[in-house]
Amino acid sequence: MRSDLEMIDEWVQPNIRVLDLACGPGELLHHLIQNKQVKGYGLEIGPDDLNTCIEKGIPVLEQNIDEGLQNFDDQSFDLVLMTHALQQFRRPDLLIDEMLRIGKECIITFPNFGHWRSRLHLALKGRMPVSDFLPYNWYDTPNIHFFTFQDFERLCREKDIKILRWAAVDGQLKDHWWIRSMPNLFSETAIFHISR
Amino acid sequence: MPDVIPADSVGIVTPQIAQFDTPLALSCGQTLSSYQLIYETYGTLNQSASNAILICHALSGDHHAAGYHAMSDTKTGWWDTAIGPGKAIDTDKFFVIALNNLGGCCGSTGPTSINPETGQRWEASFPIVTVEDWVESQARLADLLGIQTFAAIVGGSLGGMQVLEWSIRFPTRLKSAVIVASAPKLSTQNIAFNEVARQSIRRDPDFFDGNYIDNNSVPTNGLGLARMLGHITYLSDDAMGAKFGRQMRHDSYQYNYGIEFEVESYLRYQGEAFTKRFDANTYMLMTKALDYFDPASQTNGDLSAVLSRAQCEFLLVSFTTDWRFSPERSEEIVNALVKAGKQVSYAKIEAAEGHDAFLFPIPRYMAVLNTFLTRVANSLTTEVK
Numbered sequence: 001m002r003s004d005l006e007m008i009d010e011w012v013q014p015n016i017r018v019l020d021l022a023c024g025p026g027e028l029l030h031h032l033i034q035n036k037q038v039k040g041y042g043l044e045i046g047p048d049d050l051n052t053c054i055e056k057g058i059p060v061l062e063q064n065i066d067e068g069l070q071n072f073d074d075q076s077f078d079l080v081l082m083t084h085a086l087q088q089f090r091r092p093d094l095l096i097d098e099m100l101r102i103g104k105e106c107i108i109t110f111p112n113f114g115h116w117r118s119r120l121h122l123a124l125k126g127r128m129p130v131s132d133f134l135p136y137n138w139y140d141t142p143n144i145h146f147f148t149f150q151d152f153e154r155l156c157r158e159k160d161i162k163i164l165r166w167a168a169v170d171g172q173l174k175d176h177w178w179i180r181s182m183p184n185l186f187s188e189t190a191i192f193h194i195s196r
Numbered sequence: 197m198p199d200v201i202p203a204d205s206v207g208i209v210t211p212q213i214a215q216f217d218t219p220l221a222l223s224c225g226q227t228l229s230s231y232q233l234i235y236e237t238y239g240t241l242n243q244s245a246s247n248a249i250l251i252c253h254a255l256s257g258d259h260h261a262a263g264y265h266a267m268s269d270t271k272t273g274w275w276d277t278a279i280g281p282g283k284a285i286d287t288d289k290f291f292v293i294a295l296n297n298l299g300g301c302c303g304s305t306g307p308t309s310i311n312p313e314t315g316q317r318w319e320a321s322f323p324i325v326t327v328e329d330w331v332e333s334q335a336r337l338a339d340l341l342g343i344q345t346f347a348a349i350v351g352g353s354l355g356g357m358q359v360l361e362w363s364i365r366f367p368t369r370l371k372s373a374v375i376v377a378s379a380p381k382l383s384t385q386n387i388a389f390n391e392v393a394r395q396s397i398r399r400d401p402d403f404f405d406g407n408y409i410d411n412n413s414v415p416t417n418g419l420g421l422a423r424m425l426g427h428i429t430y431l432s433d434d435a436m437g438a439k440f441g442r443q444m445r446h447d448s449y450q451y452n453y454g455i456e457f458e459v460e461s462y463l464r465y466q467g468e469a470f471t472k473r474f475d476a477n478t479y480m481l482m483t484k485a486l487d488y489f490d491p492a493s494q495t496n497g498d499l500s501a502v503l504s505r506a507q508c509e510f511l512l513v514s515f516t517t518d519w520r521f522s523p524e525r526s527e528e529i530v531n532a533l534v535k536a537g538k539q540v541s542y543a544k545i546e547a548a549e550g551h552d553a554f555l556f557p558i559p560r561y562m563a564v565l566n567t568f569l570t571r572v573a574n575s576l577t578t579e580v581k
Contacts, residue, residue, distance in 0.1 A: 041534055041540075050541075050543055051564060051567050054541050054567045054571070057509075058541075059539050059540055060542075061530060061534070061541065062544045072531075073535065
């Protein structure tokens with residue numbers, strides 16, 4: 001049983017250039033800088049998260065991702081990361097294109113809306129699911145796109161994006177064999193490692 | 197006029213003067229055979245001389261960055277909001293140096309000084325100095341004070357340009373660079389504003405081609421006008437609107453060219469007050485230093501190439517309503533540093549004050565500065581242990 005961070009850590013080569021989009025307080029980036037000696041930068045717009053990154057010495061840039069990433073050159077990073085944020089941006093499909101333009105590879109994690117509890121919630125209660133993991137009401141949620149493990153796979157297929165590997169974990173961000181066997185039904189968080 | 201010195205003030209400070217007799221070759225081709233720099237220090241230099249911070253001033257700044265010169269002073273130093281015990285630039289942790297740049301009019305050698313070779317005031321004959329010349333002279337001051345490596349060099353606006361130049365020219369002499377509301381070079385519009393400011397001074401009949409002191413004259417109209425123009429560009433439309441709106445001097449329009457709106461009165465006052473404390477030749481020279489600065493010209497316009505020489509870590513800060521040195525200009529530096537693989541963080545602070553925001557104690561701005569410098573201070577203590 002490994003956590004999502006451990007898995008991502010295992011997938012990341014040492015000494016590479018990493019861009020972490022919506023890095024939050026920089027937990028993953030800090031880990032990769034310490035353990036993999038990556039040259040990393042985070043993008044973030046939350047003042048408290050920015051300050052936390054500065055406090056830890058994590059290079060962080062205040063930039064609104066929805067306003068574009070044109071300032072980054074083609075293939076200027078080895079890896080572009082985005083954990084638990086894709087669902088918050090206006091056009092996830094275009095954002096993935098941008099991520100693959102800037103980075104040779106990308107790792108994206110997102111909440112899987114196809115999880116059985118979400119399905120049950122909607123099916124039985126007839127209302128949008130609110131859970132510990134997605135603790136928002138429909139009107140105040142920063143998550144403006146809901147999609148499933150399968151939806152993401154399908155988008156990759158449509159865009160000719162290679163899925164290098166994937167993982168699926170539960171609400172505690174741990175993996176289990178039953179999640180791996182039916183990720184669309186059992187994973188709460190999906191993790192995809194993709195490239196062109 | 198402090199009755200009591202506030203606990204977070206550096207208190208009463210006394211400027212010092214450093215004399216340099218090693219000739220300084222300037223960018224313009226001329227050489228200054230000797231010169232002096234006036235400076236102030238706050239806090240205590242540690243034993244390894246590793247905790248020094250250099251403050252680089254902007255267009256009209258000077259060496260008096262914090263504290264008071266006397267109990268009778270009505271004003272503190274220009275960046276007292278940021279420098280002091282427990283403040284963002286914490287003088288309990290750092291030894292802070294602020295100087296008046298060469299060409300200034302507050303005690304360092306400049307147009308109002310006596311040229312030792314002629315025995316006359318320099319006035320118009322004072323050579324134009326550049327950001328590069330300033331940094332060179334600041335490095336000599338650091339040598340004199342026994343500082344090999346600064347913990348940080350900090351500056352806003354034109355001061356930020358000096359910090360950027362430090363990182364390129366003396367990469368091993370600073371651990372960190374804090375560049376606030378600055379730019380890697382002036383925009384065309386910025387140069388245009390500077391030219392209008394200079395022309396307003398030069399066309400003043402009291403300017404006498406720069407030799408006005410010799411002619412017992414002061415180009416107050418021209419300098420005042422230049423400052424009025426500058427002042428407008430340092431404020432945001434919103435900040436001016438919030439401060440004055442269409443507030444009027446009288447109850448009704450007077451239909452003449454006297455003061456109708458309060459903003460007119462404010463600008464006239466600012467212009468006039470400036471002429472009492474600032475020298476017109478220095479003002480012109482400082483605007484030229486701004487215009488000429490363009491470190492990327494050394495590398496065919498490639499900013500990241502020239503910044504690849506830097507070794508320090510960087511903090512860049514911009515302000516949302518600053519249109520004289522807009523956030524996009526700071527971001528040019530940030531992007532070039534990222535491209536060059538340098539350690540950089542960047543904060544875009546929500547502020548209403550326009551370019552002037554860099555002098556205001558805006559809480560988030562002060563917090564970012566303090567967080568960054570606290571980590572710098574902590575890294576010094578770990579090294580000592």
